[in-house]
Amino acid sequence: MAVARRIGTESSATRAQIIAAAEAIFIEEGYGAASTRRVAARAGLKPSLVHYYFPTTEDLLLAMSRKGQAESDEWLERALAAPDPLTALWQLMVDSSRNALALETMALANHREAIRAEISAHSHRMRARQVEAIERVLGERLRLDPVLTAPGLSLILAGIGRALVMEGGLGITIGHEDAARWVRHWLGQLTGDSDPAPDA
Amino acid sequence: MAVARRIGTESSATRAQIIAAAEAIFIEEGYGAASTRRVAARAGLKPSLVHYYFPTTEDLLLAMSRKGQAESDEWLERALAAPDPLTALWQLMVDSSRNALALETMALANHREAIRAEISAHSHRMRARQVEAIERVLGERLRLDPVLTAPGLSLILAGIGRALVMEGGLGITIGHEDAARWVRHWLGQLTGDSDPAPDA
Amino acid sequence: MAVARRIGTESSATRAQIIAAAEAIFIEEGYGAASTRRVAARAGLKPSLVHYYFPTTEDLLLAMSRKGQAESDEWLERALAAPDPLTALWQLMVDSSRNALALETMALANHREAIRAEISAHSHRMRARQVEAIERVLGERLRLDPVLTAPGLSLILAGIGRALVMEGGLGITIGHEDAARWVRHWLGQLTGDSDPAPDA
Amino acid sequence: MAVARRIGTESSATRAQIIAAAEAIFIEEGYGAASTRRVAARAGLKPSLVHYYFPTTEDLLLAMSRKGQAESDEWLERALAAPDPLTALWQLMVDSSRNALALETMALANHREAIRAEISAHSHRMRARQVEAIERVLGERLRLDPVLTAPGLSLILAGIGRALVMEGGLGITIGHEDAARWVRHWLGQLTGDSDPAPDA
DNA sequence: AATGAATGAGATTTCATTCAT
DNA sequence: CATGAATGAAATCTCATTCAT
Numbered sequence: 001m002a003v004a005r006r007i008g009t010e011s012s013a014t015r016a017q018i019i020a021a022a023e024a025i026f027i028e029e030g031y032g033a034a035s036t037r038r039v040a041a042r043a044g045l046k047p048s049l050v051h052y053y054f055p056t057t058e059d060l061l062l063a064m065s066r067k068g069q070a071e072s073d074e075w076l077e078r079a080l081a082a083p084d085p086l087t088a089l090w091q092l093m094v095d096s097s098r099n100a101l102a103l104e105t106m107a108l109a110n111h112r113e114a115i116r117a118e119i120s121a122h123s124h125r126m127r128a129r130q131v132e133a134i135e136r137v138l139g140e141r142l143r144l145d146p147v148l149t150a151p152g153l154s155l156i157l158a159g160i161g162r163a164l165v166m167e168g169g170l171g172i173t174i175g176h177e178d179a180a181r182w183v184r185h186w187l188g189q190l191t192g193d194s195d196p197a198p199d200a
Numbered sequence: 201m202a203v204a205r206r207i208g209t210e211s212s213a214t215r216a217q218i219i220a221a222a223e224a225i226f227i228e229e230g231y232g233a234a235s236t237r238r239v240a241a242r243a244g245l246k247p248s249l250v251h252y253y254f255p256t257t258e259d260l261l262l263a264m265s266r267k268g269q270a271e272s273d274e275w276l277e278r279a280l281a282a283p284d285p286l287t288a289l290w291q292l293m294v295d296s297s298r299n300a301l302a303l304e305t306m307a308l309a310n311h312r313e314a315i316r317a318e319i320s321a322h323s324h325r326m327r328a329r330q331v332e333a334i335e336r337v338l339g340e341r342l343r344l345d346p347v348l349t350a351p352g353l354s355l356i357l358a359g360i361g362r363a364l365v366m367e368g369g370l371g372i373t374i375g376h377e378d379a380a381r382w383v384r385h386w387l388g389q390l391t392g393d394s395d396p397a398p399d400a
Numbered sequence: 401m402a403v404a405r406r407i408g409t410e411s412s413a414t415r416a417q418i419i420a421a422a423e424a425i426f427i428e429e430g431y432g433a434a435s436t437r438r439v440a441a442r443a444g445l446k447p448s449l450v451h452y453y454f455p456t457t458e459d460l461l462l463a464m465s466r467k468g469q470a471e472s473d474e475w476l477e478r479a480l481a482a483p484d485p486l487t488a489l490w491q492l493m494v495d496s497s498r499n500a501l502a503l504e505t506m507a508l509a510n511h512r513e514a515i516r517a518e519i520s521a522h523s524h525r526m527r528a529r530q531v532e533a534i535e536r537v538l539g540e541r542l543r544l545d546p547v548l549t550a551p552g553l554s555l556i557l558a559g560i561g562r563a564l565v566m567e568g569g570l571g572i573t574i575g576h577e578d579a580a581r582w583v584r585h586w587l588g589q590l591t592g593d594s595d596p597a598p599d600a
Numbered sequence: 601m602a603v604a605r606r607i608g609t610e611s612s613a614t615r616a617q618i619i620a621a622a623e624a625i626f627i628e629e630g631y632g633a634a635s636t637r638r639v640a641a642r643a644g645l646k647p648s649l650v651h652y653y654f655p656t657t658e659d660l661l662l663a664m665s666r667k668g669q670a671e672s673d674e675w676l677e678r679a680l681a682a683p684d685p686l687t688a689l690w691q692l693m694v695d696s697s698r699n700a701l702a703l704e705t706m707a708l709a710n711h712r713e714a715i716r717a718e719i720s721a722h723s724h725r726m727r728a729r730q731v732e733a734i735e736r737v738l739g740e741r742l743r744l745d746p747v748l749t750a751p752g753l754s755l756i757l758a759g760i761g762r763a764l765v766m767e768g769g770l771g772i773t774i775g776h777e778d779a780a781r782w783v784r785h786w787l788g789q790l791t792g793d794s795d796p797a798p799d800a
Numbered sequence: 801a802a803t804g805a806a807t808g809a810g811a812t813t814t815c816a817t818t819c820a821t
Numbered sequence: 822c823a824t825g826a827a828t829g830a831a832a833t834c835t836c837a838t839t840c841a842t
Contacts (some may be wrong), residue, residue, distance in 0.1 A: 030310055037835070092261070111233070127374045131374070139292050150380030155367075158380065160356055162359060166325065170320045174327045178347075179356050182347045248825080251812080251824095254815095256812080257811090428709075435814075435816080438814095446825085447816090451797070496826085506766065506770070507707040516771075531775070548773075555775035556782065559779070561759075564757060567755075570706070570709060572720055574724060578752030579751075579752040581747050582756065632821080636834085637832065637833090649807075651834065652837085655835095656833080805838105806838100810835085812833085815832095816828105819826085820829105821826105
């Protein structure tokens with residue numbers, strides 16, 4: 001339904017510039033500050049030009065969210081293609097630089113139906129992708145575990161990782177190092193690694 | 201320091217009414233929607249009356265956040281006083297009704313310095329309180345574990361719980377039941393419960 | 401017409417406190433800032449109490465203006481009673497501390513009819529009082545001057561004095577020292593002083 | 601530095617219309633009344649349009665002040681180019697229509713730092729310009745005077761002129777005619793005019 | 801492809817004033 | 822004497838959006 005609304009070439013440099021400005025404001029000042037006016041000011045463009053490319057605010061927000069998703073996909077693929085996919089996945093999940101945008105987008109999703117749908121669908125796909133990879137790496141071992149499943153593991157890692165990033169942003173640190181050590185140890189056990197990487 | 205700003209008795213019914221309206225809007229429409237106008241409309245009051253009780257928007261937000269914290273504290277104490285504190289704690293953490301407000305407040309904290317400070321301090325206290333209780337219940341056993349600590353366990357439960365609530369709100373469910381089952385099983389093992397409660 | 405409006409004893413300490421606060425705000429922040437709320441805050445009182453003593457803002461403004469007039473009268477009498485009344489008068493006119501309030505009151509008078517009437521009447525009286533004193537001191541000599549009169553001299557001194565203070569407040573200084581020297585020299589000549597005080 | 605804030609062409613008719621309305625309100629009701637709402641109403645425009653051209657109230661006030669300065673400059677140049685520059689200058693200084701705006705702007709300057717800076721700089725320039733002209737006309741004679749200088753004379757005329765206008769606005773007239781006569785006589789003497797213009 | 805102009809809505813805040821106690 | 826509660830008006834500013842060029 002949003003297809004017919006797009007104006008301006010998909011590949012336009014100006015378009016990219018606007019999205020980049022929106023992203024920057026999003027991360028630095030929160031979703032509430034991502035107004036077309038502010039985005040225009042940040043990009044050094046006139047407000048009307050922003051509306052020329054993105055008729056409604058939602059159009060801009062969606063474009064931004066999609067770009068973020070594409071980047072997330074790339075990062076995920078790169079992690080899953082690493083020699084030790086599980087560790088790479090965990091590192092991705094505690095990467096605060098990526099998480100700032102993701103978190104803010106999630107907050108936004110709570111209030112924009114269109115965004116919510118996009119985020120939800122994308123999260124589904126990402127989890128499924130992770131499940132595939134985890135199955136590939138740990139399939140045999142998980143079959144032996146009485147309760148742990150690949151989807152469950154994916155969610156657990158995501159939850160703990162996000163908590164570390166979120167609380168870190170708020171300046172909370174109690175238990176952080178302990179939890180991270182426990183995860184690394186646990187992942188070491190799961191992969192049958194008899195010599196887990198020492199704590200960093 | 202913000203105390204002197206308060207106008208209107210702490211115990212005023214109107215005051216409580218305003219905070220309740222703000223809370224409702226907060227949960228239903230997000231922190232961005234909690235404007236004085238909207239809060240007033242929701243409470244059936246005039247906007248100026250809201251400003252009479254809460255000179256600035258931040259004053260209102262802070263009052264709301266503090267009320268939420270007081271309630272959280274009560275819930276936590278009740279959980280920790282239960283026969284099986286760990287299970288009660290876990291149930292508290294996946295209670296979506298409480299989490300909705302907490303999550304939204306957390307998002308708000310990212311953009312309001314005053315709120316951030318409050319939330320951060322409160323989270324510290326809550327975690328410390330949980331650590332105390334966990335130590336009391338699992339102290340001996342944790343000493344035997346090579347990596348798990350009480351603070352780490354507290355954070356892990358919080359992270360997984362919050363992920364379940366947050367994703368649930370977005371309509372994402374993959375891995376949820378699996379992760380919850382794993383946590384219950386894990387907690388059962390930690391408490392040495394040979395007969396864990398069946399899945400709910 | 402304003403008589404019946406006064407509430408609270410004329411001599412009340414609280415009353416004086418309110419007027420003092422209003423004066424301070426007037427001088428520091430200008431007449432636009434002299435709202436009952438701000439005055440109350442400055443005096444450490446509740447806004448309603450200010451309204452209890454001064455039912456309308458104008459009542460407060462009038463009281464303040466009258467207090468300033470009474471003080472001005474005292475200063476003037478003291479100056480006119482000095483050994484060299486003309487010099488004392490001139491010093492009064494370039495006294496910036498008194499002028500700040502007077503100037504701001506004048507600005508206010510432009511927009512409050514009641515104040516305008518008061519100020520106008522008071523200025524009339526003050527000029528008449530000065531004229532009397534000047535006549536007493538310079539009567540004989542002025543009769544010899546082809547154009548200078550006591551009222552004229554009073555106004556000229558007031559005008560130059562006020563310009564020095566006003567421009568001084570804006571940071572303008574060109575010609576200030578020269579003009580002041582000229583006035584002192586002129587007054588010396590007028591009083592027949594063959595040995596005018598050296599420039600200070 | 602404030603240049604980048606301007607929105608709307610410098611030459612826009614609407615822009616000029618807004619400034620004109622602000623000026624009128626300024627003169628008639630004082631600087632305190634020059635709110636965007638009132639200005640808009642006076643100009644027959646919507647308040648938001650005023651903000652479109654002048655994002656902040658200060659922007660509008662500055663634009664108005666600058667326009668007034670440009671006009672003052674023109675009047676001054678015209679006066680200084682007259683056959684009898686001193687008399688023309690004096691007439692300019694007692695021109696109440698021009699002075700009303702200038703006075704009000706001065707009052708405003710006391711409370712707006714940006715305006716104060718502008719006014720101060722402009723007054724400096726105007727005084728310097730007058731000094732130049734006075735030097736040209738009276739140079740030789742002033743060299744003979746023991747105390748009078750061109751900057752001093754400029755300030756003295758400004759002070760007396762402004763007092764006449766200001767007090768006239770308040771309805772005060774004592775000494776006015778006398779002072780004006782004295783100034784004319786004095787200027788006649790200074791220019792060596794043996795036949796000063798009769799009183800108007 | 802871009803932009804200046806315009807507008808209605810709404811947000812935040814301050815204000816003077818009234819009233820009941 | 823004093824105060825808490827309430828209210829309508831207004832001020833400043835931001836916003837998304839539309840339209841004509």
